[in-house]
Structure formats: C-alpha cells, structure tokens
Amino acid sequence: MTQNDHLQGVYTIMPTPFTQSGDLDLSSLDNLVDFQLSAGIHGLAILGFLGEAHKLSGEERRAVIRRTLERVDGRVPVWVGVRAIGTPASIEQAREAQDLGADAVFAAPIDVQADAAIFRHYQQLQAALSVPVLIHDFPENFGITISPEVVARLGKEGGVHYIKMEEPPVGPKTSRILNLAEGSVHVFGGLGGTFFLEELQRGAVGTMTGFAFPEVLLRIYDLFRQGQHAEAARVFDHYMPLIRYEFQPKLGLALRKHTYFRRGIIASDHVRAPGLNIDSRTAQELEAIVRRVGFQFGVGGPQELIK
Template identity: 85%
Template sequence: MTDNKHLQGVYTIMPTPFTPGGEVDLDSVSNLVDFQIEAGIHGLAILGFMGEAHKLSGRERRAVIARVTERVAGRVPVWVGIRAIGTPATIEQGIEAQELGASAVFAAPIDVQADAAIFRHYQQLQAALEIPVLIHDFPENFGITVSPEVVARLGKEGGVHYIKMEEPPVNVKTTRILELSDGQVHVFGGLGGTFFLEELERGAVGTMTGFAFPEVLLRIYELFRGGDHQGAARVFDHYMPLIRYEFQPKLGLALRKHTYFRRGIIASDHVRAPGANIDPVTVAELERIVRRVGFQFDVTGPQAVRA
C-alpha cells in the first residue's frame, strides 16, 4: 500500500466548477487547483458531496479526476470521493480513481445500517486497492451511522486507518474513536471547519473541508501544531462569523462557489440542480461578512490572515 504518512493537515474539498450553462469547466478546475496549491494546502479532495459528484456522469467524473491529477503533477496528494449502491461498484470506482492517479479515496458507507455489513464493505474495499481508504462518516447526507466500535475495528482488523468524521457531536465521537482504536485510526474533521479548533484539541490530525478561504484553516493548523494554541484560537475566533455563515445548510456550496467566482478563481458560480443558487440579498450579506473579517473579493491569490 502507498505510504500514508502524509495523511494529515488541511485538505480542501474542491467544488466542481461548471460553466453558466451547466457543463463541467475544466479550465476553472485547473485554476482552482493552482490557487489551492499556492495557498499552501496539504492536499486536495475532489468529488465529495460538496463536489456535486452525485450530479456528474461517469465520463465527467473521469475527466475531473484526470484534470486534477494532471494539474497537481504530484505536488500534493489527491483524494477522490467514491460512493455506490454496493461494494463491487464502490471497488470499481476506487480502482478507477487509483488508475487515474489518486493518492487515496474517501468512501461513503454501504446503504445498510448493520455493523457487520459496514465493516465488510470497507475491509473489502481496502483489500482491493493499493491506496488508503478513508471512511466518510456523514450520516446527515448518507443516512447511515458508522459507530465508533466499527471504526476502531476497521483500524485494528480491516486495514482502514482514517476517517473523515462529520457526525455531531463531532468532538464526543472523535474522542471515543481515538480511545477505542488504540492509535490505529486517525481522524480528520469536516463540517466546514466549524469545529476545527476543538477537533485539533481532541486529537484530530487535520481537516478535510471546502471553506473557500483555506488560508484561515492553514493558519489555525500551523499555529496549533507549532504549540501556539492561544494564537490558533484567536484566528479561529476572528474568522468564525465567516466560517459559520458559509456553512449554511443547503446554501453552503453556492456560497463557496460564489466566493471562488468573486475571487476570480473560477469562471462561474453555477450549481447544478437540485442544488440551490443564492439570491442577491444573500450575496450582499456574504460580501459584508467577508469585508468585516478583513478579506477582499478583488484579490485573486491567497490573502493575509489576521492572528
């Protein structure tokens, strides 16, 4: 299996850019990759739920994976989201991602609420791949709960050592997983970064989320890992109004896309149906908050973070 020591830090879940007419915009994909790497992110995650993977055709999925891995050119790891009805189809998606250059996959659970079935699904998926598998634990969208006991068993017996954990209360579950797994499972946070500081304090190795100002998450991570926990808290507290506003249910993706669009990184903020687009009043609210925390929309590259 690929060396997985690099699986830590801030991994940006990239949205999938579309043209105003709704076609996949590969040029904007390239621009978004370049921006994230310039910002200093530790890795990229594509085709997650916020990447609208469930709205893409198989051909479009392959095109996005190929463009991202080609543009990254080995500079950072690329993780690919996979989700299918059953284990064989999930394995097929995983092998495809691996062949197209993915460094790891993050996989939704099988659609069966049974511990034995969930364990078997992830164990078989990892056995079929040469790259690491991360459990994507997001019951609000997947409808399946992955218990801490199953996660710990997968770490000890199933060869699966990572989880993107997005089941509130996230901090309680993070602690439980780490207690049960005896160091065999490493936790990444998510949920827009809304609990990033507390996740780090509980022992998470990083975060995997799509906040459209990754500079902030990177600064929090760097300060915390450097031992300046108070500094990390100051940055977290300062930018929380923007983190909170962007992670609104049903609107989060549209807000992120609009931010990248206004920053000049992608050519359109189009969200494919049935996803929601945002109205002018919401746009004005977002722009006020961005200015309030000290950022600007007319700066294309990474911006300085207040500590």
C-alpha cells in the first residue's frame, strides 16, 4: 500500500470546551482550533474519549463536527471519533461524520472479546465508508483487547490500514503488528505522548494524543524524521516531567483543560460529570512543572522550546 501523506504526523485529540455551567462553548472551540493550526499541527482528532464524546447529545456532537470543519476550512485533515454498542450504530455515527466532511474516523471496538467479531466489525465499518477507518486500541478504557493478529488481518484482508495503538507495553505490540502486517498497517501512538520517542523508533508514523503543549511533540517528530535522533531524544527527555504529569490516570483530561484554560485558549476548564476536576494543590504542581521545563501560562500562542 502507498503511504498517504495526510495519515502521518502529530494529530491533536482535542478536548471539547464547555462553559463553566457545562454548556457547549463553540467560541472556545474556535480558539482551540486556531491555536492548533498556529502551532503547525498535522491534523486534528475530535470526539474521542478525551473529547468527552460519550457525554454529548447527538446534536452537540454534530455541532462540534460542523464547527471544527468550518474553522479548519480544509487546512489540515480532521478525524472524528466513533464509539457505539454495535456495528450498525457505529456505521451510523461514522457515515454522519463522513457526510459532514470528516477526513477519517477513529473507531472504538464493539464490546465483544472475540477476534472474529472484532475483525467483522472493523471490516464492515470500513466497507460502509469512503474515508479511512483507524482502529482505536485502548483496552484500559474500552475493556477490549485487539490482538496484533487481528490488526494485521484487517490490514491485509479487511481494508483497514491504520491503528491508534494504546496498549502497554507499546513497543512489543507495535513491532508485532508491523511485522505481521508487512506494510499493510500504519501505527499511530497515543497515551499522552509518554512513549512517543520509542513509538517512532519502533516504526510508528506519528501520534494522536491530547498533550496540551503540541509544539513539543511536533519538534520531536520533526527532528526524528530529519534523522536527528539524539536531538529528538534530548527534547523528549527535557519535557518528559510535564508529559508524565499531564497524563495521569483519571485526571489527564482535567489537567489538559486546565492547561488550555491557563494558556488563555479556552474560557473554562470545566469537565462534565462523571469526570474529575483538579484541586488547587494539583494546579500548583502543574504550574511548577510548566515553569520548570521553561514554559509559562498566560501566553495564548505557541511557545519557544529549548535550544
């Protein structure tokens, strides 16, 4: 298969902004899109787990897709998350996103722990669409494990050529998928960027994650692609304290929203229930780490990285 240049690089999985009272905040969504584009992001992914898609009404979901695509205006690809109980409902969500203009969808598995059912689900989903389907492999949140053998079979026989792979240990599974797939599947990393360097070293074509300083991931990716592997590692190591702290189980979304709020990009860091918000001590810890790595809050645009 020929590599599609649109399906590689650093894609930000965006949070969905709400007002402090919990209503959808489309003005902040505009600001968030503008910031990502100014940072040089390769693409945007909306309505994933980080985007609180499972907490939105159908009309809110459509409003987020429409507004994002309108604001992006074709400048970068936009991928839309799909998650439903069964294949027909997943197809319905995916077709809606496609009809509204999405460039691809990233789809959670159905709630059946059986290789044949997982294969059939993704095969049927891709067959129903004209845009690419990415497998979203995130057992910690979805409760389903997708084997490398199924992923490789989907690449060779099912027409599904991309996976957002978030099952630790990410290195061995990435290698196993790529070895079995023989060029028919391309791997994107995730998990907050915590293993981004190792994912690239194993052959990943990029990452899809919500880290709220995307300029860091872009620098690492660019350096690595240019063959400056030692420099990419230096940048990765320098910012790891912030990457690590932000990607805390159960609290990562709140930390990312708070970061975008403190950066002046969204108007509120509200997380819809059920979901944790951060306390003042955690906010102080986050701010200290942001300063420690050389960034600052209160600056709305992309920031300079270490030289």
